[in-house]
Amino acid sequence: MNKINKVVDKLINLYGNNEPFPNCCYLYGQKSVGKSMCIENFLENASNYIESVIIYANECYSNKILFENIINKFNNHELNEANQFESFAKIDTMEDFLNQISMLDVSKSYIIVIEKAEKLRDMDINIIATFSKLQEFTGLNISCILVSHIAYEKMSGDEIIEIHVPDYSKNDITDILLNRYEEVHEEIIKNIKKSNMKNEEIDKQLEAVTTMNEEFYKNYLSVFLNVFYKACRDLKELSFLCDKCYPSYYNPVLTGEIKSTDVTNLWRNVTKTLKMALNTIYMRVGNLSAIELKSTEENDENTFEIHQRTNTIKTFAQMLELPFYAKYLLIASFLASHNDAKSDKKLFMKNHGKERKRKQPPKVSEKMNVQFGPKSFTIDRLLAIFYAILDEKVGLTCNLLSQISTLVDLNFLTFVSGESNLMEGTARLQSTLGLDFVINIGKIVGFNVKQYLTDFH
Amino acid sequence: MDSINSVAKGVFFFKNGKSLKDLNKKKRKSEELVNKQNKNQHWYITFKDEWKIIEQKVEKIQSESYGKTLNNLLKYIQDVNLNDPNLQTAVLLTGVNQTDHFKQFDSLSTKIYNNCYSIVTILKSRDCPNIKSAIETLVHGLIYNTSKNNEDDENEDESINVKLKKKQLTLSVLEAWFNGNYKTSKKKPKLVIMLADFEQFNPVVMQELIGILCAYTFRLPLILILGIATAFKTLHNVLPFHITSKITANVFQAQSATSMLNQILDEIILTHQCPFFLSGKSFNVLVDIFLFYDYSLHSFIQGFKIFMLEQFMTNSFSSIYSPEGKMYDGVIDSLTHEECENIRKSCMSFRKFVEEQEDPQVRIDLIKNDDELKKLIIKQKLRIYRYFYKFFICLRMLSILIEDLPRNNLGTLLRELYPVCANEEIIKNEDFKECFKYLRFTSKDQFINKLDKVIKILDISLTDNTLNNLAKSKFIKTLEKLQSHREKIFNAGMAPVKVDTPQKSVEVTGEKAMSRLQMMEKLKESAMNNAPRTVIEYEKCLIECLDYLHNVFEKNLVPFNKGPALVELFIFSDYSSIRRQIVGAPRGAIHNALSNPHHYLQCSCCELKDNEQILPSMPDICIAYKLHLECNKFINLYDWLQAFSMVVDNNEDEESIKPEVQARFTRATAELQFLGLIKQAKQKTDHVMRLTW
Structure with missing residues (x-):
């Protein structure tokens, strides 16, 4: 916490009362290390002498929004029905903006905070330059604080005051999470009271909760962070996961199976949940009962680590609900993307004539076609391969052709060129799938994909 | 060509030979173009009535099956924790039958609007080529509440009176509008944003949009619903971590299209109450289109409708087949001579029926006299109804019996069994024989379990009131028999029982010119035959029961071409002409x-x-x-x-x-x-x- 206080102190030193402000200041630090919190604390402290506005740069897809939001705030202009939700002034260009700013009360001090400042780079070229020198343009005591997670060198070459917000250490994170102890426990008690159990049962559980003191929570945190700190340092993600896994830590205490002091057993009990959560880290699944998790749960624990990658692809392939021909189209598109057109004849025709034996030139590269990116192909070739790998005879119907566009909609195929002139036959497509996925699809429909790839011959 | 009377100017399609009929079909789709003379025709009225019944049933099934997912979703929206700094997101996995999606989302939005206090808007990918237009559509949708049901708004002042310019539609305006309208009210509505076709959104737009919405979660009660057709994984493919870390995703899985199809087939189409029946092949045509091409229930049902229409039009008798058939009896009297001739010619079963008659006078009457034929039709009507009744009950029984057998080539679903049973005598089918062989090896618990289910089905079907007691009496008997079999099996112990087999002494020394191998075989055989065969009591009862069931199936699962006389009138088999119309080429x-x-x-x-x-x-x-x-x-x-x-x-x-x-x-x-x-x-x-x- 004192880290944040340090940063706030720095800011207050920079922007003292009755002092001329620096032109611009750059606050930078990794994601979720408390940059916004520093700003909020600082602005709260300085609210008596500073007019401020916080703008999220990603929200400003046009300059107009950026300008008008700033001006509205500084003029205390609120949008409502009475003014027909019109802004204080119509501002389309930087010139208009500077004019409006210059009209503000000179006796006051102003700060513009721009969060996600890295987005400014994608906007008009003059914006960063102007915002970092607003004082010169307006003559007001105005300053701009840019907040971002990238280093300033990547934004602009000009000199600027930089303030760095350092990362959290493990102890910091423990402290921060520990701060939430009260909150978390109130929530637990509330949940127990709400549940429709018998009264004695509730009383028993409430009693158990009292044994879960801060030490208990601290133990949990150390177990939790031992597992997760290596994988993730993002405070938000950690606290999200921390809340999610906590119930399986304390539940045996509530039911009376394990005593709250028996750390070893508690640890043993919670490992499975933690392991599972580690696999779904960053997935952000709110309801744990979600299908994906269920399917991973079923897997054998030991082999799980090894097969994890293929397994998820496999489950993805199995869960995918596609009509029969669409699956074959997927396979055909993959084959078309990863085979040379020259080898089609050899692969797909039964009587492709004798192969003339030629002296094979020594292989130049060991790379396989499947490892190169997908190549593009025409719809005609796709259909030709489709008919070649399908045993049945099917007509070329509307339904079949519309499947192709469905697959494009689902992002399994993408247009490389000629999206507008499908009729002419020059449109080229590309498969976006991976080998593992296609092999799994092939398994479902009983088709050996590898047999038709030149790489595996 | 002169037979068109249409108000539309346009190109008409004439099919060789029977142009008028096809034309009628095309016109049926749009009510206004229906010929006047057709509108009052008997078959059309019946068709409309029957179709209405089916449509209602389908809707009921659909709403029920969405119901579960929907209730979960509604519950989630109701008690969602809006103090969470993350953007609350519900991910709805819908399956790839995309044609049905927008309909689903429309009904979903109505449901949410009606059940939770919230404002709902649906965002479509075609409206969002870039972030600017995405936000504009979004804000417009929320402020003007474009999700139709505006008329039942009690507080008129909720809807905005100011006409906003397109440029003004930004989130800050939305916030201002929301605060202006709801700041004072105790209960604030939730703002629900639905993205029906997540895959089709431009990923960049998607990321920006979520990024912006996240910034507003503190100020507005936003909930995002994403409709994903493929799998949850897609979400992570499209969105990078710095975006996903701002949302809390809750996954809801909608029922898969195939299971929905099975349900519709089991409960509507493959029952004796369906107004007409599909021959095995035409049934396969419909199901194959669904399974192989599109997975779209909507087009399946439309296809079925066309089949039904064709059947009712070409064959006005189908209208007499209905549970309450009395009111349609008039149709039979109004048959013309030509139509009678047509029946005589087209129905193979009629010919067989006539040939079976022993009295030559009866034969001549049936062939020559129209009144006799009409009498026959009325007589046969009930028999046919009974025939289908038995057919479908037995079909269900069979499906339960073989549902968990290993190496089952018959299939276990009704939709797999139906075409087989409709086309051929099931008991002669090799796969069927195989299945019955396997059934002999089922354990006692398993078999009793199955038998219980079968008995339950019989029980339920007996409650059907549309049948007279005659039809039921047979099944009551079957039911009683099965119950007694169950009793027997249940009580049967594992004690061995001797079964008497006729002693056959095999002459081993008979022929000299026997190879060693042959001799061994013979010896083995004789040993087998001579040893007193012992069978466990349970096995004996089981075999008896299976024999009985076999008998029941033989009697009742009669293929359509061997069904009662005139059964063809109610079976649709002209799939080839229709196929061309529902599958465009x-x-x-x-x-x-x-x-x-x-x-x-x-x-x-x-x-x-x-x-x-x-x-x-x-x-x-x-x-x-x-x-x-x-x-x-x-x-x-x-x-x-x-x-x-x-x-x-x-x-x-x-x-x-x-x-x-x-x-x-x-x-x-x-x-x-x-x-x-x-x-x-x-x-x-x-x-x-x-x-x-």
Whole structure:
């Protein structure tokens, strides 16, 4: 916490009362290390002498929004029905903006905070330059604080005051999470009271909760962070996961199976949940009962680590609900993307004539076609391969052709060129799938994909 | 051709032979165009009534099956924790039958609107090519509450009176509007944003949009609903971590399309109450389209509707087949002589029936006298109804018996069993025999479990009130028999029981010229036969029961072609004509039209004796098309023109080609190019390239 206080102190030193402000200041630090919190604390402290506005740069897809939001705030202009939700002034260009700013009360001090400042780079070229020198343009005591997670060198070459917000250490994170102890426990008690159990049962559980003191929570945190700190340092993600896994830590205490002091057993009990959560880290699944998790749960624990990658692809392939021909189209598109057109004849025709034996030139590269990116192909070739790998005879119907566009909609195929002139036959497509996925699809429909790839011959 | 009476100006499609009927079908789709005389016709009225019943049933099933997911979703929206700094997101996995999606989302939005206090808007990918238009559509949707049900708003002041300019539609305006309207009210509505086709959104737009919405979660009660067709994984493919870390995703899985289809089939189409029946093959046509092509329930149901329409129109008797058939009895009396003749000719079962009659007078009466036939129809009607009743009950029983057998090639779902049973005698089917063999090895608990289920089905079906007691009495007997079998099996112990087998002494020493192997076989056999066969008591009871069931199936699962007389009247088997109408084949149709224009034009001049023929009377484009079929990939325009002129003008002279012929030729090639059949070749001058084969 004192880290944040340090940063706030720095800011207050920079922007003292009755002092001329620096032109611009750059606050930078990794994601979720408390940059916004520093700003909020600082602005709260300085609210008596500073007019401020916080703008999220990603929200400003046009300059107009950026300008008008700033001006509205500084003029205390609120949008409502009475003014027909019109802004204080119509501002389309930087010139208009500077004019409006210059009209503000000179006796006051102003700060513009721009969060996600890295987005400014994608906007008009003059914006960063102007915002970092607003004082010169307006003559007001105005300053701009840019907040971002990238280093300033990547934004602009000009000199600027930089303030760095350092990362959290493990102890910091423990402290921060520990701060939430009260909150978390109130929530637990509330949940127990709400549940429709018998009264004695509730009383028993409430009693158990009292044994879960801060030490208990601290133990949990150390177990939790031992597992997760290596994988993730993002405070938000950690606290999200921390809340999610906590119930399986304390539940045996509530039911009376394990005593709250028996750390070893508690640890043993919670490992499975933690392991599972580690696999779904960053997935952000709110309801744990979600299908994906269920399917991973079923897997054998030991082999799980090894097969994890293929397994998820496999489950993805199995869960995918596609009509029969669409699956074959997927396979055909993959084959078309990863085979040379020259080898089609050899692969797909039964009587492709004798192969003339030629002296094979020594292989130049060991790379396989499947490892190169997908190549593009025409719809005609796709259909030709489709008919070649399908045993049945099917007509070329509307339904079949519309499947192709469905697959494009689902992002399994993408247009490389000629999206507008499908009729002419020059449109080229590309498969976006991976080998593992296609092999799994092939398994479902009983088709050996590898047999038709030149790489595996 | 003179039989069209339509108000629409446009191109009409005539199919060879029975143009009027097809036309009727086309018109049926739009109510206004229905011929007046048809509208009052008996079959049409019946069709409408029956269709309404089916439609209601389908809707009921659909709403029920969405219901579970929907309730979970609604519950989630209701008690979602909006103090969470993350953007609350519900991910709805919908399955890939995309044609049905927007409908689903529409009904979902209505449900949410009605049940939770919230404002709902649906965002479509086509409205969001960039972030600006995405936000504008979003804000517009929320402020003006575009999700239709505006009329039942109690507080009129909620809806905005100010007309906002498109430029003004930003999130800050939304916030201002929301605060202006709801700041004072105790209960604030939730703002629900639905993205039905997540995959089709531009990923960049998607990321920006979520990023912006996240910034507003503190100020506005936003909830996002994403409809994902493929799998939850897609979300992570599209969104990078710094975006996903701002949302809390809750996954809801909608019921899969196939299970929904099974449900609809089991409860509506494959029951004896369905107004008509599909022959095995036509049933397969419909199901195959669903399984192989599109997974779209909507088009399945529409396909079924067309089948039904065709059946009712070509065959007005189907209208007499209905549980409450009394009111339609008049139809039979109004049959004309021609129609009677038609029945006699078309029904194979009628012929068989007549041949079975022993009294020659009865035979003659049936063939000659229309009144006799009508009497027969009325008589048969009930029998047929009973026949289907038994058929479907047994089908269900069979499905339960074999549902968990290993190596089952028959399939276990009703939709797999139905076509087999409808086409052939099931007991003669090899797979069926195999299944019964396996059934003998089932354990006691398992078998009793199955038997219980079978008994339950019988019980339920007996509650059907549309049948008289005669039909039921047989099944009551079956039920009693099965119950007694169950009792027996249940009590049967594992004690061995001796079974007497006729002692057969095999002559081993009979023939001398026997190989060692043969001899061994013989000896084995004799040993087997002579040993007193012991069977466990349970096994004996089981076999008895299975024999009985076998008997029941043999009696009741009679294929349609061996069903009671006149059963054809209620079975739809003309799938080939309809198939062409529900499965469009554009290339085929174009080829057909261009190579044989007579097929569509029905003119006397263009009748072809064989397909290769080219007649000068055909339209120019057809001549050009037929000539180009003879060419390779590249076609020399000049040669083509010459051939064209030869056909059109009978002009053998190579040098002089009339300018008008050339003009006609140019037009024909331009038309072919427009149809996408040829295009200009870049490699060779004066050549065009063929694009089709």
